[in-house]
Amino acid sequence: MTSVSETEGADTGGEAVTGRWDGVDVNFGEEGGRLTYGSYLRLGLLLDQQRLESDPPAHDELLFITIHQVYELWFKQVLHELTASRDAMLSGELWLAQHLLRRVHTIERTLTQQVDILETMTPQDFGEFRHRLSPASGFQSVQFREIEFLSGAKDPSFVKRFRGLSEDEKVRLQRRLEEPTLWEAFLVVLEAAGFSVGSDEDLRKALQTVATDRAQYAATWELAEALLQHDELAAAWRARHVVMVERMIGTKPGTGGSSGAGYLRSRLDLRYYPHLWHLRSSL
Incomplete structure:
Protein backbone atom coordinates (compact mmCIF):
# COMPACT_ATOMS: atom_id res chain seq x y z
CA MET A 1 0.00 0.00 0.00
CA LEU A 35 16.05 18.94 -8.47
CA THR A 36 13.86 21.92 -9.25
CA TYR A 37 11.13 22.43 -11.83
CA GLY A 38 13.39 24.67 -13.83
CA SER A 39 16.47 22.47 -13.67
CA TYR A 40 14.51 19.32 -14.55
CA LEU A 41 13.04 20.97 -17.66
CA ARG A 42 16.29 22.86 -18.39
CA LEU A 43 14.27 26.03 -18.68
CA GLY A 44 17.33 28.25 -18.69
CA LEU A 45 18.46 26.64 -21.94
CA LEU A 46 14.97 26.18 -23.39
CA LEU A 47 13.84 29.77 -22.93
CA ASP A 48 17.09 31.09 -24.35
CA GLN A 49 16.51 29.45 -27.75
CA GLN A 50 14.12 32.04 -29.17
CA ARG A 51 16.68 34.24 -30.91
CA LEU A 52 15.18 36.86 -33.21
CA GLU A 53 16.85 37.67 -36.54
CA SER A 54 14.98 40.92 -37.14
CA ASP A 55 16.57 44.24 -36.20
CA PRO A 56 14.81 46.16 -34.87
CA PRO A 57 12.91 43.18 -33.36
CA ALA A 58 9.62 42.43 -35.12
CA HIS A 59 6.94 41.80 -32.54
CA ASP A 60 5.55 38.61 -34.14
CA GLU A 61 8.89 36.91 -34.80
CA LEU A 62 8.85 35.50 -31.26
CA LEU A 63 5.47 33.89 -31.98
CA PHE A 64 6.75 32.45 -35.27
CA ILE A 65 9.83 30.93 -33.65
CA THR A 66 7.94 29.60 -30.64
CA ILE A 67 5.28 27.87 -32.76
CA HIS A 68 7.86 26.14 -34.93
CA GLN A 69 10.01 25.09 -32.00
CA VAL A 70 6.92 23.62 -30.36
CA TYR A 71 6.19 21.78 -33.61
CA GLU A 72 9.65 20.23 -33.50
CA LEU A 73 9.16 19.16 -29.88
CA TRP A 74 5.89 17.48 -30.83
CA PHE A 75 7.57 15.88 -33.86
CA LYS A 76 10.14 14.41 -31.47
CA GLN A 77 7.36 12.93 -29.36
CA VAL A 78 5.50 11.61 -32.42
CA LEU A 79 8.66 9.86 -33.60
CA HIS A 80 9.11 8.38 -30.14
CA GLU A 81 5.57 7.00 -30.15
CA LEU A 82 5.49 5.83 -33.77
CA THR A 83 8.80 4.00 -33.38
CA ALA A 84 7.54 2.27 -30.24
CA SER A 85 4.23 1.42 -31.96
CA ARG A 86 6.08 -0.09 -34.89
CA ASP A 87 8.25 -2.15 -32.55
CA ALA A 88 5.18 -3.28 -30.60
CA MET A 89 3.60 -4.56 -33.82
CA LEU A 90 6.77 -6.45 -34.69
CA SER A 91 6.73 -8.11 -31.27
CA GLY A 92 3.01 -8.95 -31.40
CA GLU A 93 1.87 -6.44 -28.75
CA LEU A 94 -1.09 -5.14 -30.72
CA TRP A 95 -2.79 -3.49 -27.75
CA LEU A 96 0.33 -1.41 -27.07
CA ALA A 97 0.75 -0.47 -30.72
CA GLN A 98 -2.84 0.77 -30.86
CA HIS A 99 -2.53 2.61 -27.54
CA LEU A 100 0.54 4.52 -28.74
CA LEU A 101 -1.09 5.38 -32.06
CA ARG A 102 -4.07 6.86 -30.19
CA ARG A 103 -1.62 9.14 -28.39
CA VAL A 104 -0.16 10.16 -31.75
CA HIS A 105 -3.68 10.98 -32.99
CA THR A 106 -4.16 13.40 -30.09
CA ILE A 107 -0.83 15.09 -30.78
CA GLU A 108 -1.65 15.38 -34.48
CA ARG A 109 -4.92 17.15 -33.68
CA THR A 110 -2.92 19.54 -31.51
CA LEU A 111 -0.50 20.19 -34.38
CA THR A 112 -3.39 21.20 -36.62
CA GLN A 113 -4.94 23.41 -33.94
CA GLN A 114 -1.67 25.27 -33.49
CA VAL A 115 -2.14 26.75 -36.95
CA ASP A 116 -4.92 28.86 -35.44
CA ILE A 117 -2.37 30.54 -33.19
CA LEU A 118 -0.02 31.21 -36.08
CA GLU A 119 -2.86 32.79 -38.05
CA THR A 120 -3.24 35.50 -35.42
CA MET A 121 -0.22 36.93 -37.23
CA THR A 122 -1.22 39.00 -40.26
CA PRO A 123 0.59 38.94 -43.62
CA GLN A 124 1.85 42.45 -42.83
CA ASP A 125 3.25 41.28 -39.49
CA PHE A 126 4.97 38.31 -41.16
CA GLY A 127 6.36 40.59 -43.85
CA GLU A 128 8.31 42.54 -41.24
CA PHE A 129 10.77 39.67 -40.78
CA ARG A 130 10.11 37.06 -43.51
CA HIS A 131 13.00 38.33 -45.65
CA ARG A 132 15.32 37.39 -42.78
CA LEU A 133 14.40 33.69 -43.00
CA SER A 134 15.84 32.88 -46.44
CA PRO A 135 17.02 30.24 -47.26
CA ALA A 136 15.55 28.52 -44.19
CA SER A 137 12.28 26.66 -44.82
CA GLY A 138 9.95 24.21 -43.14
CA PHE A 139 10.79 21.95 -46.07
CA GLN A 140 14.08 21.36 -44.23
CA SER A 141 12.50 19.84 -41.10
CA VAL A 142 14.39 16.57 -40.71
CA GLN A 143 12.04 15.26 -38.03
CA PHE A 144 9.02 15.81 -40.26
CA ARG A 145 10.74 13.78 -42.99
CA GLU A 146 11.52 11.09 -40.44
CA ILE A 147 7.81 10.90 -39.58
CA GLU A 148 6.94 10.51 -43.26
CA PHE A 149 9.61 7.86 -43.82
CA LEU A 150 8.57 5.90 -40.73
CA SER A 151 4.90 6.16 -41.67
CA GLY A 152 5.61 4.60 -45.06
CA ALA A 153 6.32 7.49 -47.46
CA LYS A 154 10.04 6.93 -47.94
CA ASP A 155 11.71 9.38 -50.30
CA PRO A 156 15.47 8.74 -50.78
CA SER A 157 15.68 11.70 -53.16
CA PHE A 158 15.12 14.09 -50.24
CA VAL A 159 18.42 13.04 -48.68
CA LYS A 160 20.23 13.45 -52.01
CA ARG A 161 18.81 16.81 -53.07
CA PHE A 162 18.93 18.62 -49.74
CA ARG A 163 22.46 19.93 -49.29
CA GLY A 164 21.98 21.60 -45.92
CA LEU A 165 21.87 18.37 -43.92
CA SER A 166 24.42 17.79 -41.19
CA GLU A 167 26.16 14.41 -41.06
CA ASP A 168 24.04 13.44 -38.06
CA GLU A 169 20.84 14.34 -39.94
CA LYS A 170 21.94 12.32 -42.96
CA VAL A 171 22.56 9.31 -40.72
CA ARG A 172 19.15 9.69 -39.07
CA LEU A 173 17.32 9.88 -42.38
CA GLN A 174 19.28 7.01 -43.88
CA ARG A 175 18.44 4.89 -40.85
CA ARG A 176 14.74 5.67 -41.33
CA LEU A 177 15.02 4.68 -44.98
CA GLU A 178 16.53 1.33 -44.04
CA GLU A 179 14.37 0.35 -41.05
CA PRO A 180 10.84 -1.12 -41.21
CA THR A 181 7.93 1.26 -41.63
CA LEU A 182 4.66 1.12 -39.73
CA TRP A 183 3.05 -0.47 -42.79
CA GLU A 184 5.72 -3.15 -43.01
CA ALA A 185 5.16 -3.89 -39.34
CA PHE A 186 1.41 -4.19 -39.97
CA LEU A 187 2.10 -6.73 -42.73
CA VAL A 188 4.00 -8.77 -40.12
CA VAL A 189 0.87 -8.60 -37.95
CA LEU A 190 -1.24 -9.93 -40.82
CA GLU A 191 1.22 -12.75 -41.46
CA ALA A 192 1.19 -13.66 -37.76
CA ALA A 193 -2.61 -13.90 -38.01
CA GLY A 194 -2.22 -16.50 -40.76
CA PHE A 195 -2.61 -14.37 -43.88
CA SER A 196 -0.48 -14.31 -46.99
CA VAL A 197 0.59 -10.82 -48.04
CA GLY A 198 2.98 -11.73 -50.85
CA SER A 199 0.98 -9.97 -53.56
CA ASP A 200 -1.51 -7.12 -53.81
CA GLU A 201 -4.31 -9.64 -54.36
CA ASP A 202 -3.30 -11.64 -51.28
CA LEU A 203 -3.22 -8.43 -49.28
CA ARG A 204 -6.62 -7.35 -50.59
CA LYS A 205 -8.14 -10.68 -49.52
CA ALA A 206 -6.48 -10.50 -46.11
CA LEU A 207 -7.80 -7.01 -45.42
CA GLN A 208 -11.25 -7.97 -46.69
CA THR A 209 -11.34 -10.94 -44.31
CA VAL A 210 -10.19 -8.86 -41.35
CA ALA A 211 -12.82 -6.22 -42.13
CA THR A 212 -15.69 -8.66 -42.53
CA ASP A 213 -14.83 -10.88 -39.54
CA ARG A 214 -14.13 -8.33 -36.86
CA ALA A 215 -15.16 -10.73 -34.11
CA GLN A 216 -12.20 -12.98 -34.87
CA TYR A 217 -9.76 -10.28 -35.95
CA ALA A 218 -10.81 -7.45 -33.66
CA ALA A 219 -7.32 -6.39 -32.58
CA THR A 220 -5.99 -6.45 -36.14
CA TRP A 221 -8.95 -4.44 -37.43
CA GLU A 222 -8.62 -1.83 -34.68
CA LEU A 223 -4.93 -1.50 -35.46
CA ALA A 224 -5.70 -0.99 -39.14
CA GLU A 225 -8.18 1.72 -38.15
CA ALA A 226 -5.56 3.38 -35.93
CA LEU A 227 -3.12 3.48 -38.85
CA LEU A 228 -5.77 4.95 -41.11
CA GLN A 229 -6.56 7.59 -38.47
CA HIS A 230 -2.88 8.55 -38.39
CA ASP A 231 -2.95 8.84 -42.17
CA GLU A 232 -6.13 10.94 -42.15
CA LEU A 233 -4.87 13.32 -39.47
CA ALA A 234 -1.57 13.79 -41.31
CA ALA A 235 -3.56 14.64 -44.46
CA ALA A 236 -5.71 17.07 -42.47
CA TRP A 237 -2.61 18.84 -41.18
CA ARG A 238 -1.19 19.17 -44.70
CA ALA A 239 -4.49 20.63 -45.94
CA ARG A 240 -4.70 23.09 -43.04
CA HIS A 241 -1.08 24.06 -43.51
CA VAL A 242 -1.39 24.90 -47.21
CA VAL A 243 -4.42 27.12 -46.62
CA MET A 244 -2.54 28.94 -43.88
CA VAL A 245 0.43 29.50 -46.21
CA GLU A 246 -1.87 30.83 -48.95
CA ARG A 247 -3.50 33.17 -46.45
CA MET A 248 -0.09 34.38 -45.26
CA ILE A 249 1.95 34.75 -48.48
CA GLY A 250 -0.43 34.00 -51.36
CA THR A 251 1.42 32.59 -54.37
CA LYS A 252 4.88 33.88 -53.39
CA PRO A 253 7.76 31.37 -53.51
CA GLY A 254 8.83 29.74 -50.25
CA THR A 255 11.83 31.14 -48.41
CA GLY A 256 13.74 27.93 -49.15
CA GLY A 257 13.26 28.32 -52.90
CA SER A 258 10.25 26.02 -53.32
CA SER A 259 7.07 27.12 -55.05
CA GLY A 260 5.51 27.72 -51.65
CA ALA A 261 1.81 26.88 -51.55
CA GLY A 262 2.13 25.22 -54.96
CA TYR A 263 4.57 22.64 -53.59
CA LEU A 264 2.40 22.06 -50.52
CA ARG A 265 -0.67 21.51 -52.70
CA SER A 266 1.24 18.87 -54.66
CA ARG A 267 1.53 16.90 -51.41
CA LEU A 268 -2.18 16.92 -50.56
CA ASP A 269 -2.91 13.59 -52.26
CA LEU A 270 -0.20 11.76 -50.32
CA ARG A 271 -1.56 8.73 -48.46
CA TYR A 272 0.58 6.48 -46.29
CA TYR A 273 -1.71 3.46 -46.54
CA PRO A 274 -3.53 3.36 -49.91
CA HIS A 275 -4.52 -0.29 -49.39
CA LEU A 276 -6.58 0.68 -46.34
CA TRP A 277 -8.26 3.46 -48.30
CA HIS A 278 -9.01 1.19 -51.27
CA LEU A 279 -10.56 -1.30 -48.87
CA ARG A 280 -13.41 1.16 -48.26
CA SER A 281 -14.62 0.73 -51.82
CA SER A 282 -15.32 -2.96 -51.28
CA LEU A 283 -17.02 -2.81 -47.87
Whole structure:
Protein backbone atom coordinates (compact mmCIF):
# COMPACT_ATOMS: atom_id res chain seq x y z
CA MET A 1 0.00 0.00 0.00
CA THR A 2 1.32 3.41 -0.94
CA SER A 3 1.94 5.61 2.06
CA VAL A 4 4.21 8.22 3.52
CA SER A 5 5.49 7.59 7.04
CA GLU A 6 7.65 9.56 9.43
CA THR A 7 6.88 12.80 7.65
CA GLU A 8 8.28 16.07 8.78
CA GLY A 9 6.72 19.41 7.97
CA ALA A 10 3.49 17.77 6.83
CA ASP A 11 2.51 20.67 4.74
CA THR A 12 4.17 22.98 3.76
CA GLY A 13 4.46 26.40 2.44
CA GLY A 14 7.55 25.22 0.64
CA GLU A 15 9.01 23.34 3.60
CA ALA A 16 10.61 19.98 3.04
CA VAL A 17 8.55 16.79 3.44
CA THR A 18 10.67 13.75 4.18
CA GLY A 19 9.91 10.11 4.80
CA ARG A 20 9.48 6.84 2.96
CA TRP A 21 7.18 6.18 0.01
CA ASP A 22 6.75 2.49 -0.75
CA GLY A 23 10.09 1.79 0.84
CA VAL A 24 11.94 4.52 -1.01
CA ASP A 25 13.48 7.50 0.75
CA VAL A 26 11.88 10.72 -0.48
CA ASN A 27 12.58 14.35 0.19
CA PHE A 28 9.97 16.78 -1.10
CA GLY A 29 10.19 20.53 -0.93
CA GLU A 30 12.52 23.34 -1.73
CA GLU A 31 14.72 22.99 1.35
CA GLY A 32 16.07 19.55 0.52
CA GLY A 33 15.43 19.46 -3.19
CA ARG A 34 18.16 18.15 -5.42
CA LEU A 35 16.05 18.94 -8.47
CA THR A 36 13.86 21.92 -9.25
CA TYR A 37 11.13 22.43 -11.83
CA GLY A 38 13.39 24.67 -13.83
CA SER A 39 16.47 22.47 -13.67
CA TYR A 40 14.51 19.32 -14.55
CA LEU A 41 13.04 20.97 -17.66
CA ARG A 42 16.29 22.86 -18.39
CA LEU A 43 14.27 26.03 -18.68
CA GLY A 44 17.33 28.25 -18.69
CA LEU A 45 18.46 26.64 -21.94
CA LEU A 46 14.97 26.18 -23.39
CA LEU A 47 13.84 29.77 -22.93
CA ASP A 48 17.09 31.09 -24.35
CA GLN A 49 16.51 29.45 -27.75
CA GLN A 50 14.12 32.04 -29.17
CA ARG A 51 16.68 34.24 -30.91
CA LEU A 52 15.18 36.86 -33.21
CA GLU A 53 16.85 37.67 -36.54
CA SER A 54 14.98 40.92 -37.14
CA ASP A 55 16.57 44.24 -36.20
CA PRO A 56 14.81 46.16 -34.87
CA PRO A 57 12.91 43.18 -33.36
CA ALA A 58 9.62 42.43 -35.12
CA HIS A 59 6.94 41.80 -32.54
CA ASP A 60 5.55 38.61 -34.14
CA GLU A 61 8.89 36.91 -34.80
CA LEU A 62 8.85 35.50 -31.26
CA LEU A 63 5.47 33.89 -31.98
CA PHE A 64 6.75 32.45 -35.27
CA ILE A 65 9.83 30.93 -33.65
CA THR A 66 7.94 29.60 -30.64
CA ILE A 67 5.28 27.87 -32.76
CA HIS A 68 7.86 26.14 -34.93
CA GLN A 69 10.01 25.09 -32.00
CA VAL A 70 6.92 23.62 -30.36
CA TYR A 71 6.19 21.78 -33.61
CA GLU A 72 9.65 20.23 -33.50
CA LEU A 73 9.16 19.16 -29.88
CA TRP A 74 5.89 17.48 -30.83
CA PHE A 75 7.57 15.88 -33.86
CA LYS A 76 10.14 14.41 -31.47
CA GLN A 77 7.36 12.93 -29.36
CA VAL A 78 5.50 11.61 -32.42
CA LEU A 79 8.66 9.86 -33.60
CA HIS A 80 9.11 8.38 -30.14
CA GLU A 81 5.57 7.00 -30.15
CA LEU A 82 5.49 5.83 -33.77
CA THR A 83 8.80 4.00 -33.38
CA ALA A 84 7.54 2.27 -30.24
CA SER A 85 4.23 1.42 -31.96
CA ARG A 86 6.08 -0.09 -34.89
CA ASP A 87 8.25 -2.15 -32.55
CA ALA A 88 5.18 -3.28 -30.60
CA MET A 89 3.60 -4.56 -33.82
CA LEU A 90 6.77 -6.45 -34.69
CA SER A 91 6.73 -8.11 -31.27
CA GLY A 92 3.01 -8.95 -31.40
CA GLU A 93 1.87 -6.44 -28.75
CA LEU A 94 -1.09 -5.14 -30.72
CA TRP A 95 -2.79 -3.49 -27.75
CA LEU A 96 0.33 -1.41 -27.07
CA ALA A 97 0.75 -0.47 -30.72
CA GLN A 98 -2.84 0.77 -30.86
CA HIS A 99 -2.53 2.61 -27.54
CA LEU A 100 0.54 4.52 -28.74
CA LEU A 101 -1.09 5.38 -32.06
CA ARG A 102 -4.07 6.86 -30.19
CA ARG A 103 -1.62 9.14 -28.39
CA VAL A 104 -0.16 10.16 -31.75
CA HIS A 105 -3.68 10.98 -32.99
CA THR A 106 -4.16 13.40 -30.09
CA ILE A 107 -0.83 15.09 -30.78
CA GLU A 108 -1.65 15.38 -34.48
CA ARG A 109 -4.92 17.15 -33.68
CA THR A 110 -2.92 19.54 -31.51
CA LEU A 111 -0.50 20.19 -34.38
CA THR A 112 -3.39 21.20 -36.62
CA GLN A 113 -4.94 23.41 -33.94
CA GLN A 114 -1.67 25.27 -33.49
CA VAL A 115 -2.14 26.75 -36.95
CA ASP A 116 -4.92 28.86 -35.44
CA ILE A 117 -2.37 30.54 -33.19
CA LEU A 118 -0.02 31.21 -36.08
CA GLU A 119 -2.86 32.79 -38.05
CA THR A 120 -3.24 35.50 -35.42
CA MET A 121 -0.22 36.93 -37.23
CA THR A 122 -1.22 39.00 -40.26
CA PRO A 123 0.59 38.94 -43.62
CA GLN A 124 1.85 42.45 -42.83
CA ASP A 125 3.25 41.28 -39.49
CA PHE A 126 4.97 38.31 -41.16
CA GLY A 127 6.36 40.59 -43.85
CA GLU A 128 8.31 42.54 -41.24
CA PHE A 129 10.77 39.67 -40.78
CA ARG A 130 10.11 37.06 -43.51
CA HIS A 131 13.00 38.33 -45.65
CA ARG A 132 15.32 37.39 -42.78
CA LEU A 133 14.40 33.69 -43.00
CA SER A 134 15.84 32.88 -46.44
CA PRO A 135 17.02 30.24 -47.26
CA ALA A 136 15.55 28.52 -44.19
CA SER A 137 12.28 26.66 -44.82
CA GLY A 138 9.95 24.21 -43.14
CA PHE A 139 10.79 21.95 -46.07
CA GLN A 140 14.08 21.36 -44.23
CA SER A 141 12.50 19.84 -41.10
CA VAL A 142 14.39 16.57 -40.71
CA GLN A 143 12.04 15.26 -38.03
CA PHE A 144 9.02 15.81 -40.26
CA ARG A 145 10.74 13.78 -42.99
CA GLU A 146 11.52 11.09 -40.44
CA ILE A 147 7.81 10.90 -39.58
CA GLU A 148 6.94 10.51 -43.26
CA PHE A 149 9.61 7.86 -43.82
CA LEU A 150 8.57 5.90 -40.73
CA SER A 151 4.90 6.16 -41.67
CA GLY A 152 5.61 4.60 -45.06
CA ALA A 153 6.32 7.49 -47.46
CA LYS A 154 10.04 6.93 -47.94
CA ASP A 155 11.71 9.38 -50.30
CA PRO A 156 15.47 8.74 -50.78
CA SER A 157 15.68 11.70 -53.16
CA PHE A 158 15.12 14.09 -50.24
CA VAL A 159 18.42 13.04 -48.68
CA LYS A 160 20.23 13.45 -52.01
CA ARG A 161 18.81 16.81 -53.07
CA PHE A 162 18.93 18.62 -49.74
CA ARG A 163 22.46 19.93 -49.29
CA GLY A 164 21.98 21.60 -45.92
CA LEU A 165 21.87 18.37 -43.92
CA SER A 166 24.42 17.79 -41.19
CA GLU A 167 26.16 14.41 -41.06
CA ASP A 168 24.04 13.44 -38.06
CA GLU A 169 20.84 14.34 -39.94
CA LYS A 170 21.94 12.32 -42.96
CA VAL A 171 22.56 9.31 -40.72
CA ARG A 172 19.15 9.69 -39.07
CA LEU A 173 17.32 9.88 -42.38
CA GLN A 174 19.28 7.01 -43.88
CA ARG A 175 18.44 4.89 -40.85
CA ARG A 176 14.74 5.67 -41.33
CA LEU A 177 15.02 4.68 -44.98
CA GLU A 178 16.53 1.33 -44.04
CA GLU A 179 14.37 0.35 -41.05
CA PRO A 180 10.84 -1.12 -41.21
CA THR A 181 7.93 1.26 -41.63
CA LEU A 182 4.66 1.12 -39.73
CA TRP A 183 3.05 -0.47 -42.79
CA GLU A 184 5.72 -3.15 -43.01
CA ALA A 185 5.16 -3.89 -39.34
CA PHE A 186 1.41 -4.19 -39.97
CA LEU A 187 2.10 -6.73 -42.73
CA VAL A 188 4.00 -8.77 -40.12
CA VAL A 189 0.87 -8.60 -37.95
CA LEU A 190 -1.24 -9.93 -40.82
CA GLU A 191 1.22 -12.75 -41.46
CA ALA A 192 1.19 -13.66 -37.76
CA ALA A 193 -2.61 -13.90 -38.01
CA GLY A 194 -2.22 -16.50 -40.76
CA PHE A 195 -2.61 -14.37 -43.88
CA SER A 196 -0.48 -14.31 -46.99
CA VAL A 197 0.59 -10.82 -48.04
CA GLY A 198 2.98 -11.73 -50.85
CA SER A 199 0.98 -9.97 -53.56
CA ASP A 200 -1.51 -7.12 -53.81
CA GLU A 201 -4.31 -9.64 -54.36
CA ASP A 202 -3.30 -11.64 -51.28
CA LEU A 203 -3.22 -8.43 -49.28
CA ARG A 204 -6.62 -7.35 -50.59
CA LYS A 205 -8.14 -10.68 -49.52
CA ALA A 206 -6.48 -10.50 -46.11
CA LEU A 207 -7.80 -7.01 -45.42
CA GLN A 208 -11.25 -7.97 -46.69
CA THR A 209 -11.34 -10.94 -44.31
CA VAL A 210 -10.19 -8.86 -41.35
CA ALA A 211 -12.82 -6.22 -42.13
CA THR A 212 -15.69 -8.66 -42.53
CA ASP A 213 -14.83 -10.88 -39.54
CA ARG A 214 -14.13 -8.33 -36.86
CA ALA A 215 -15.16 -10.73 -34.11
CA GLN A 216 -12.20 -12.98 -34.87
CA TYR A 217 -9.76 -10.28 -35.95
CA ALA A 218 -10.81 -7.45 -33.66
CA ALA A 219 -7.32 -6.39 -32.58
CA THR A 220 -5.99 -6.45 -36.14
CA TRP A 221 -8.95 -4.44 -37.43
CA GLU A 222 -8.62 -1.83 -34.68
CA LEU A 223 -4.93 -1.50 -35.46
CA ALA A 224 -5.70 -0.99 -39.14
CA GLU A 225 -8.18 1.72 -38.15
CA ALA A 226 -5.56 3.38 -35.93
CA LEU A 227 -3.12 3.48 -38.85
CA LEU A 228 -5.77 4.95 -41.11
CA GLN A 229 -6.56 7.59 -38.47
CA HIS A 230 -2.88 8.55 -38.39
CA ASP A 231 -2.95 8.84 -42.17
CA GLU A 232 -6.13 10.94 -42.15
CA LEU A 233 -4.87 13.32 -39.47
CA ALA A 234 -1.57 13.79 -41.31
CA ALA A 235 -3.56 14.64 -44.46
CA ALA A 236 -5.71 17.07 -42.47
CA TRP A 237 -2.61 18.84 -41.18
CA ARG A 238 -1.19 19.17 -44.70
CA ALA A 239 -4.49 20.63 -45.94
CA ARG A 240 -4.70 23.09 -43.04
CA HIS A 241 -1.08 24.06 -43.51
CA VAL A 242 -1.39 24.90 -47.21
CA VAL A 243 -4.42 27.12 -46.62
CA MET A 244 -2.54 28.94 -43.88
CA VAL A 245 0.43 29.50 -46.21
CA GLU A 246 -1.87 30.83 -48.95
CA ARG A 247 -3.50 33.17 -46.45
CA MET A 248 -0.09 34.38 -45.26
CA ILE A 249 1.95 34.75 -48.48
CA GLY A 250 -0.43 34.00 -51.36
CA THR A 251 1.42 32.59 -54.37
CA LYS A 252 4.88 33.88 -53.39
CA PRO A 253 7.76 31.37 -53.51
CA GLY A 254 8.83 29.74 -50.25
CA THR A 255 11.83 31.14 -48.41
CA GLY A 256 13.74 27.93 -49.15
CA GLY A 257 13.26 28.32 -52.90
CA SER A 258 10.25 26.02 -53.32
CA SER A 259 7.07 27.12 -55.05
CA GLY A 260 5.51 27.72 -51.65
CA ALA A 261 1.81 26.88 -51.55
CA GLY A 262 2.13 25.22 -54.96
CA TYR A 263 4.57 22.64 -53.59
CA LEU A 264 2.40 22.06 -50.52
CA ARG A 265 -0.67 21.51 -52.70
CA SER A 266 1.24 18.87 -54.66
CA ARG A 267 1.53 16.90 -51.41
CA LEU A 268 -2.18 16.92 -50.56
CA ASP A 269 -2.91 13.59 -52.26
CA LEU A 270 -0.20 11.76 -50.32
CA ARG A 271 -1.56 8.73 -48.46
CA TYR A 272 0.58 6.48 -46.29
CA TYR A 273 -1.71 3.46 -46.54
CA PRO A 274 -3.53 3.36 -49.91
CA HIS A 275 -4.52 -0.29 -49.39
CA LEU A 276 -6.58 0.68 -46.34
CA TRP A 277 -8.26 3.46 -48.30
CA HIS A 278 -9.01 1.19 -51.27
CA LEU A 279 -10.56 -1.30 -48.87
CA ARG A 280 -13.41 1.16 -48.26
CA SER A 281 -14.62 0.73 -51.82
CA SER A 282 -15.32 -2.96 -51.28
CA LEU A 283 -17.02 -2.81 -47.87
